Amino acid sequence: MEYCRYEKKDHVVRITITRPEVMNALHAPASRELSAAWDDFAKDDDAWVAVLTGEGDRAFSAGNDLKYTAEMSRLPREQRPDQTWPTGGFGGITNRFDLFKPIIARVNGFALGGGLEMALSCDIIVAADHAEVGLPEPRRGLIAGALGVHRLPRHLPLKQAMGYLLTGRHIPAQRAYEMGLVNDVVPLAKLDEAVEAWVADIVRCAPLSVRATKEAAMRGLQMPLEEAATARYEWETIRRSSADAIEGPRAFAEKRAPNWTGK
Secondary structure (H helix, E strand, C coil): CCCEEEEEECCEEEEEECCHHHCCCECHHHHHHHHHHHHHHHHCCCCCEEEEEECCCCEEECCECHHHHHHHHCCCHHHCCCCCCCCCCHHHCCCCCCCCCCEEEEECCEEECHHHHHHHHCCEEEEECCCEEECCHHHHCCCCCCCHHHHHHHHCCHHHHHHHHHHCCEEEHHHHHHCCCCCEEECHHHHHHHHHHHHHHHHCCCHHHHHHHHHHHHHHCCCCHHHHHHCCCHHHHHHHCCHHHHHHHHHHHCCCCCCCCCC
C-alpha cells in the first residue's frame, strides 16, 4: 500500500495513514486504499478490533488534501487522475454502517475536517494531550459533508456542536474530553499505552458479544426504545448459537479464563 499501512497481530489490526508530509491528509486515491484496508478488516473473522491512526506525532489527519484538490482543478478534466471516492465515504469509513467490529481512533495530533469525521466514525477515541480536533470546513467555503455535520450534534449537546460547526473553531483535546467527545487524553509518550489498555479490555471480551453489542447499540439509537427491545440483530442471533456463548459461562463456573474462538 502506498498511502496507508495495514498490520495485524493477535486479533488486532492497526491501520496507519502514511502521508505525514501533508499531515496525513487524504485525496481520493488514499481514501480508496483505506477503503480496501477496511474491507480486509471486515471480512477477516480473526480480526477482532482495529486501531486507526496517522503516522508521526503531528497529525492524525488534517482531512481532505485541499492542495491536491486545487492542483487537480487546474488540469483539463481528461487529464485528471481518477477522482472517484469510495462508497465507504471519506477514508473508506465515514459512510460504512455495516461494520460492527470495534474501532479505536488513536489521535496523535490534529484531527481536522475529514480527520475528525473519521475519528467520529470510530467507537473509542484516545487522544494525545497536544491534539486538537475540529471541523473548519466553513472557513474554506465547504461543509463537513463526510457526516461531520450530522455526527457532531449526536456526540455533543446541540449548542456546543453548533458553536463549533458554525465557526470552524478547533477543540483542544482536554476540552473535547470534558465534553465527552473523546474517551481518554494522555501525554503523547503514554498514548500507545492508553490505546493498548483499551485494546486489551476489548480482546478480553468475547468477539461475537462485542459485535452484537455494537450492532444493537448503534442500530437501536435510530429506534424508539420499545422497537429497539424487539428488533432482530444479526450478530446477536449468531452469538446465541455460538460456541463462545457456551464457553463464557463454563469458564466462569470453572474459575478459569475463557478461550474465545469467535465461533
